[in-house]
Amino acid sequence: MKKLIFLLILIIQTACTSIVLTPVDFAWPIESVLETNRNGIVIENRYSLSINVKPMFFEETNDSLHVNKKTVRIIRNNKGYYFFVAPGFKNVYVFTSDNGEMILYNKIQVSELGLDLPAFNQRKPYIELLEGEKHLFYLTAEGSKGNN
Amino acid sequence: MKKIFLIIIGFLIFHSNPFAQSDYRVTQEFKSKIRSFEIAIEYAKSPSELEKIKREILEFKTEYRGNKELLDRALYPNTFNSSFASLDKKINYTNKKLNEISSLNEHVSKLESDYQEVTKQLLQLTGEVEILRKSNAKLMGQLRAFKNNYGGSKQKIDSLKNLISELKLGIHKRDNLIKEIMDNIFVDKTKRIENLGSKEIKGLKGKIQNTSLIENIKSLVNDNIKFLQTNLLQPKDFNDIKNEFNDFDSRWEHFGPKLFEIYARDESQKNKLTEVDSLIKSWNGSIKLSVWNSINELFNNYKIKLNKFTNGDEFENSCISFIDDEIKKPDKYRKVAKEQTYLFFAERVWNEQIKKDWLPLLKDYKMFNDFQVKNIDAKLDEWKSHIGNPKSILIYGVMVVLALLIIGSLIFIRKRNKKKLESIEKIENESQDQISTGIDEEIEDTDEEIGNDNNETNE
Numbered sequence: 173m174k175k176l177i178f179l180l181i182l183i184i185q186t187a188c189t190s191i192v193l194t195p196v197d198f199a200w201p202i203e204s205v206l207e208t209n210r211n212g213i214v215i216e217n218r219y220s221l222s223i224n225v226k227p228m229f230f231e232e233t234n235d236s237l238h239v240n241k242k243t244v245r246i247i248r249n250n251k252g253y254y255f256f257v258a259p260g261f262k263n264v265y266v267f268t269s270d271n272g273e274m275i276l277y278n279k280i281q282v283s284e285l286g287l288d289l290p291a292f293n294q295r296k297p298y299i300e301l302l303e304g305e306k307h308l309f310y311l312t313a314e315g316s317k318g319n320n
Numbered sequence: 321m322k323k324i325f326l327i328i329i330g331f332l333i334f335h336s337n338p339f340a341q342s343d344y345r346v347t348q349e350f351k352s353k354i355r356s357f358e359i360a361i362e363y364a365k366s367p368s369e370l371e372k373i374k375r376e377i378l379e380f381k382t383e384y385r386g387n388k389e390l391l392d393r394a395l396y397p398n399t400f401n402s403s404f405a406s407l408d409k410k411i412n413y414t415n416k417k418l419n420e421i422s423s424l425n426e427h428v429s430k431l432e433s434d435y436q437e438v439t440k441q442l443l444q445l446t447g448e449v450e451i452l453r454k455s456n457a458k459l460m461g462q463l464r465a466f467k468n469n470y471g472g473s474k475q476k477i478d479s480l481k482n483l484i485s486e487l488k489l490g491i492h493k494r495d496n497l498i499k500e501i502m503d504n505i506f507v508d509k510t511k512r513i514e515n516l517g518s519k520e521i522k523g524l525k526g527k528i529q530n531t532s533l534i535e536n537i538k539s540l541v542n543d544n545i546k547f548l549q550t551n552l553l554q555p556k557d558f559n560d561i562k563n564e565f566n567d568f569d570s571r572w573e574h575f576g577p578k579l580f581e582i583y584a585r586d587e588s589q590k591n592k593l594t595e596v597d598s599l600i601k602s603w604n605g606s607i608k609l610s611v612w613n614s615i616n617e618l619f620n621n622y623k624i625k626l627n628k629f630t631n632g633d634e635f636e637n638s639c640i641s642f643i644d645d646e647i648k649k650p651d652k653y654r655k656v657a658k659e660q661t662y663l664f665f666a667e668r669v670w671n672e673q674i675k676k677d678w679l680p681l682l683k684d685y686k687m688f689n690d691f692q693v694k695n696i697d698a699k700l701d702e703w704k705s706h707i708g709n710p711k712s713i714l715i716y717g718v719m720v721v722l723a724l725l726i727i728g729s730l731i732f733i734r735k736r737n738k739k740k741l742e743s744i745e746k747i748e749n750e751s752q753d754q755i756s757t758g759i760d761e762e763i764e765d766t767d768e769e770i771g772n773d774n775n776e777t778n779e
Binding site: 201202203205218245291292293294300302305306307 | 339340341342343344345347390393394396
């Protein structure tokens, strides 16, 4: 009887096991530089992606009204995390996508006064953050890996 | 050990270079540069300029080769190489285009030089036309004056013939010049006017105006008509004139509609063209009319007045009617005059001129036929049988000469007798003087002498 129950459990467990594809590289080769529309939405045609970034701007500036024509720079690392930054931001926002939503995974402070010319580079396994032509940090979803 | 070494190198690379470049910026710069090359290629004006761009592209490619991996990914769906392949393609296309343009430019240069040459020729031709127009007008005037005083002397006839051939040559020369002008103006005869641009139309109008083409054509046709109206032309002249007309008419059929199209919106010029068109039609009509008038003139030269005729049937009727009238003339008319009219009509005009010189022409242009010729011949036979065998005009001439000789001899003899009588009277007067002096013997001698002379005269 015990054997029978064990066999049954084994069969059920096998049937319920999800398939895992690995390895996966989600990295975008280059950051996308996008402009918000009047509703605070940015659209990335290459990846067929459109995101409402108003809550992020509200989080950073406490202003969700003046979001029209704001530049947002987005890049995705190899793990699949999305990194967001915009001129004037003091933080880099890290999101994960889930069930049709972008969920904040981490907020990494990168500047005391805000960045003037932020830019991302894909440097696997990191995301490089630049200020103009100046290297600032290598970032992971968990935080910065060091600065100059 | 090797692994540690690589980690150290990687660390150094990561941390030793505070200056970095945004991949996005590199990509954008690359794209922007590629776009600027595309524009430069598109606007290149010469193969040498294109060659310069090609060299710059090569340098650019070398400069960005280090970013190839990044660009291959960033430029998706394009790649680093495909971007340059696209530029190469554009260069080849533009090169081909430039070569075509260069060849077209050569063609345009040639056309421009041809145009200048044609314009020069046109001016020259227009000048020549004007000179010939004046010369022809002068000749026409002379011909009219000559015709009014036209007599029968050989010298005058020769002068008239020379005048006609000179005028004919002048008109022919001018016609040819005008035809040449038309050919030059419409250099590309196959090109349709509706396909020409406004600039080309303007150019054509300028040429037409500068050469007074329409006025010249009008005057050409008018002069030809006037020339025909002189009614002094020979069959050969008509052949030339008919050829001239056919040649001009075929040209007009080609160029006339083009001229009408050019001046489709210019009522005044259109009216002139309509006038030219109707003049050309009347030129053709004048040729036939002039043939009949010239034939009539042949009869007129022998004082034979035929009823007016303007075609073959009328001519036939006119001849037959004249002959009938002559046959019906009462006998009170002198037979000699009747015979003379017959000889002039039948021999001098009908047989020697019309049948010999004019009939081939009349038949060629289907203006007269053999049946009509036979009718007139038959009528002439009837006329001949009516008047009997007419004597040659030579016989009449010989008779007249003989009569004149006889009359002359008589006058001469009379004059001689008169002179002798006068000398006798003179002698008688002298004798009376001598009588008074009593020389009787001498008086007797003189009487004897007078008596002898009288006898001779009587004899």
